[in-house]
Amino acid sequence: MINEIVIAGFGGQGVLSMGKILAYSGLMEDKEVCWLPSYGPEQRGGTANVTVIVSDERISSPVLNTYDVVVVLNQQSLDKFESKVKPGGILMYDTYGIHKKPTRTDIKIYPIDATEKSIEMKNSKTFNMIVLGSMLKVRPMVTIESVLKALKKTLPERHWHLIPLNEEALKEGGNLIKE
């Protein structure tokens, strides 16, 4: 089983760290993983995207043209990546600020109100974990337990008190998916 994913948005939305946590989660399950970021030279803002591959077998190319799962967090990224979802694949987007919705009919499309939910949770930094929660509900390639383990692995100890909040965000993210 191989999952080829791209996550794209503005710098500062937690795109790269969401990808990193997903890759680490795969590592916690002893899967093969790969994380390749793409961003500009600026320290803040700009656009960013990250390719994450979680696989049971050796990973060949870290550079891809089409993806099983595309998660986009702004209009620019939606415009750029809609065509890159494999037929039958998944396109997930945050509804905030989206004025031109995706039109493809050969893929599964999941609009989620993640920004809204993060405001509701009174912590905008939970945003990327809400998105990850939604994505894992639709495509459970790793377990939530592994994500929590990964958080522990990637966060410095002084931030461990934030893990319960992140767990809550992952759960809320899952709840955004209604099928």
Add this chain to the structure above:
Amino acid sequence: MNDKVTLMKGNEALAMAMIRYGAVCTSTSSPGFSLMQEGVSYLAASEVPALLINVQRGGPGLGTIHASQADYFQACKGGGHGDYHMIVLAPSSVQEMADMVALGFDLAFKYRCVSMILADGTIGQLMEKVVLPEQRPRRTDDEIRQQCPWAVNGRKGMRPSNVVTSLELDDDKMEENNWRFQACYREIEKNETRCELIDTEDCDYLITAFGTTARVAMKTMELARAEGIKVGMFRPITLWPFPEKQLREAAKNVKGILCVELNAGQMVEDVKLAVECKMPVEHYGRFGGNVPTPDELLNVLKEKLINK
């Protein structure tokens, strides 16, 4: 004495001056490596072991900050002045990148030469599963005296003095020095050539690539095999010495070779020489920090070799 020392230097030329005195390892990306070329030539001529790491970005000039393989010529065919070679290792995964540090050091000390890890911006930014090799402690003072009798660290026991220099104004002696360097390079060619072959036994077409492009091309192979096109992969791990015999052998029965690089055609020259132009050898390159995708390469393969 400090067990290990990490120092940040003001510029690349200074770093190279320190390396001359066995500071031993430095890393940079392309523009910085251009600045180091003086030092590389002096290192080679002084027979001082060192490991250099160049994570290539797209040039020429300041160019772009993204991946490139356009420093192949600089790494394998010179760069600095004079007749010299570096052992050039090309990692295509994070694991290999980690393993090549130890390998690079070992080879440099074994042959008293410069070895280099020639990575690229994509491999440099990649995160993957990696098992870190065990850390080895620095040589003790006694070990240095035994294993590196040429080292300049004081004439303990009033041994004959050591002088590390690249200067020799006596033409005959300088010629002799050059013959010694060349003999060392032949020895390296004989012993240290490395490559990886994937599915070459039955292949009709061969892709040659190193570093990031090799990884991309591995996916291309999967796509091609799914369509019934038998494609194999020849991945040089040492770019110098170039594994020409192994390539000649692997290419014996193929209909054509596609050489994929992030440059305008550099390794392809060595590929053509290796197979003595006995079959079509095509090149496909991307620049400016762009990396081709697996399906792009499959289309190129069809266009340039299969449907021709």
Add this chain to the structure above:
Amino acid sequence: MELNDIIKPENKVYAEPKLLNRVHMHYCPGCSHGVVHKLVAQVIEEMGVAEKTVGVSPVGCAVFAYNYIDVDWEEAPHGRATALATAVKRLWPENLVFTYQGDGDFSAIGTCESIHACNRGENIVIIFINNAIYGMTGGQMAPTTLLGQKTATCPYGRRPDLNGYPLAITPLLAQLDGTCYVTRQSVHTPANVRKAKAALKKAFENSINCKGTSVVEIVSACNTGWKLTPEKANKWMEENMFAKYPLGDLKDLKDGIQR
């Protein structure tokens, strides 16, 4: 009073400099570069010398200065800006020629060129942005990093036994016979912005009138590199940077250097 009564040319108190391009800057909010860029554009415009101005941009955050200030530019290799500016000024002696360099560019990799250009008394202006850190590459230690200051490459704080001392290069340059005007400014308050503008104007006039080398150091904040909010960064700068790099003129030869 209606809106149209207020919006009249005679009531205008501020306009953005015409030489500042209307593009989105890549600098972080709170960075000093934006203000200094504006001042440079303003002074060139006010002096009416855009037609004979050549800027030399560095490597580092300000590498894209050429996208923001609408004059002729040359992009120099890392540290080589003053050498390049020397060539430009010698070929076009009537021109206003300035470099715009950060501390890594000017006082690390470019130290040799920086000192020799000043020592030759090249008739150029060096705008030297000192924020005690490498901003673009991710906050590494610079020669100007303060003792105890934490950076990516001295995570436990700069130690003199390991990393040496912060380099105050401007006073060194003031000692050289080739410099006519050496000053240290900042742009963190409106009063300081006004002073910095006057300093830039004086320096630019020196270049045009071939009075020698002018060095305008701007002690600046890099709130991203320092990992502080913009407000706290300014405060930190006042409390720590100004102690090592005090503001004010270090040298001002009204008639230029002796030749």
